[in-house]
Amino acid sequence: MTIRRVLADERLSTSFPLQAYAFESSPITDSRAGEFRAYLPYNDGNRTLVVEKDGVTLATASAIPMRQNLRGRVQTMAGVAGVATHPLARRQGHIRALLRQLLDEMRDEGHPLSALWPFRPSFYERFGYVGLPKARTASFAVADLASLLRADLPGEVVWERIGTGYPTWREFTERCLRDRHGFALFPEYRAVALRDRDEHWLLTARAGGTVTGAVTYRIDEHGGTLTAEDLLTTDPYARMSLLQFLARHVDQVTTARVRIPVDELPELWLTDLDVHVEARMTRPDSSPPMARLLSVDALAGLPVGAGRVRVKLTGDRWLAGSHLLDGTTGTLQVVTGPAATAVAPPVATLTSAGLSALAYGVLDPVEVSLRGLGDVPVDAATELRRLFPRQLPYLFADF
Structure with missing residues (x-):
C-alpha cells in the first residue's frame, strides 16, 4: 500500500x-x-x-x-x-x-x-477539529415583504447574471474576508466555477457606487421558491434593499429561502413576518463545519484581550508543548520553550480541539472542560476568557 x-x-x-x-x-x-x-x-x-x-x-x-x-x-x-x-x-x-x-x-x-465539512464530526474531533456554527436558512412568504415596497431606501440595486457580475461578487467577498471572523474564500481557480456555470442571478446593493450587500439566487419555477445563497451585507440599508427586491417577486414566487449567518435575526426584520429559521444537523450530509489550528503561529499577533495564561498542549500530532499566551499589550504574544515556563501564570492543559475552540470563539473555557477537550482550572478559565472572548465565526465558504 x-x-x-x-x-x-x-x-x-x-x-x-x-x-x-x-x-x-x-x-x-x-x-x-x-x-x-x-x-x-x-x-x-x-x-x-x-x-x-x-x-x-x-x-x-x-x-x-x-x-x-x-x-x-x-x-x-x-x-x-x-x-x-x-x-x-x-x-x-x-x-x-x-x-x-x-x-x-x-x-x-x-x-x-x-x-x-465532516461526514462524521466525532471522527474529525479525534483529529483536533472543533465544530463551528452552521449558517441558518430563513424561509418566508414573499407576500410578507409587501411593506418594503413602499420604503424609500438610499442607494440602488443592480441585477445581473453571475457570469457577468462575477468580478463584482469576488471583490465584495474579498472585503468580507478582511472584515468578518471565520469567513473563508476559495482560491480563484476554484471560485470561478460559479462564473463559468452561470446558474445564478447576482443581486447587489450599492451606495455611492460602493457595493454594500450581495446575494446570489435561483428560481425553481413560476409559483415556486426563490432560493438565495448567503445574504452578505455591511449595513441594514443593504439588507433591506435586497429584501425589497425579493418583495417585487410576489406575483412570481410563493416562498423565499435565504441562507443567513448565525448572528442575523430575521424575526426582527419586519413586523408580522412569518418566518421559519432552521439549522438542521444530520449525518452524513448536513453536519456543521469544523476547523482547527495546525500551528500555534496562527495565534501570534492576533488582537486579543488582556489575559495571560500558560497552555500545555497534549494528544496531538501538530500542536504540542508548553506555550505562554500573553495578551497584556492587546496583541497576542506566543512564547515557547524555556521562556514559557520561566513565569508562573495560571496553567491550562488543552487538546488541539480545545485550543481551536477558544481561538475560534465557539466554546467558553468551562465548556472546553465539560466537553473533555482539556483541563481548565478556574483561574486559567478567567485568563482564557479575557484572551479569547466569545465570537461567532461565519464560515462562508461552502466546500
Whole structure:
C-alpha cells in the first residue's frame, strides 16, 4: 500500500470516481463520467492524495489552499474536501493515514489553519477539529415583504447574471474576508466555477457606487421558491434593499429561502413576518463545519484581550508543548520553550480541539472542560476568557 499525490488527468481515474461514488447518485452514466474532465481546472491547485494497492485506488483526500479570517487577521487555510474510500476498503485506517500526511504537507507549506465539512464530526474531533456554527436558512412568504415596497431606501440595486457580475461578487467577498471572523474564500481557480456555470442571478446593493450587500439566487419555477445563497451585507440599508427586491417577486414566487449567518435575526426584520429559521444537523450530509489550528503561529499577533495564561498542549500530532499566551499589550504574544515556563501564570492543559475552540470563539473555557477537550482550572478559565472572548465565526465558504 502506498500514498502518493495525483495531478491533472490522473484524477479522472483515481480520486474522481471514488468521490462520485461517495457524494453523488450512483452508478453514474457514461455521459456523466464525461463531465469529470470539465471539472479538472477547478481542482488544478488542490493537493490530492490517494492510497493505492496493486494499482487500485482505495482512498482519496484533497486540501484546497484557501484563506480565512481568524479574529480579524487573514491567514492561509487548508480546506479539506473530497474525502472518500472504496466501498471494499472502508474502516481499514486509510483515511486516518491520508489525513495525517495531507495535514503534515499543508502545515509544512505554511497553512496554520484547516477547516472542513465532516461526514462524521466525532471522527474529525479525534483529529483536533472543533465544530463551528452552521449558517441558518430563513424561509418566508414573499407576500410578507409587501411593506418594503413602499420604503424609500438610499442607494440602488443592480441585477445581473453571475457570469457577468462575477468580478463584482469576488471583490465584495474579498472585503468580507478582511472584515468578518471565520469567513473563508476559495482560491480563484476554484471560485470561478460559479462564473463559468452561470446558474445564478447576482443581486447587489450599492451606495455611492460602493457595493454594500450581495446575494446570489435561483428560481425553481413560476409559483415556486426563490432560493438565495448567503445574504452578505455591511449595513441594514443593504439588507433591506435586497429584501425589497425579493418583495417585487410576489406575483412570481410563493416562498423565499435565504441562507443567513448565525448572528442575523430575521424575526426582527419586519413586523408580522412569518418566518421559519432552521439549522438542521444530520449525518452524513448536513453536519456543521469544523476547523482547527495546525500551528500555534496562527495565534501570534492576533488582537486579543488582556489575559495571560500558560497552555500545555497534549494528544496531538501538530500542536504540542508548553506555550505562554500573553495578551497584556492587546496583541497576542506566543512564547515557547524555556521562556514559557520561566513565569508562573495560571496553567491550562488543552487538546488541539480545545485550543481551536477558544481561538475560534465557539466554546467558553468551562465548556472546553465539560466537553473533555482539556483541563481548565478556574483561574486559567478567567485568563482564557479575557484572551479569547466569545465570537461567532461565519464560515462562508461552502466546500
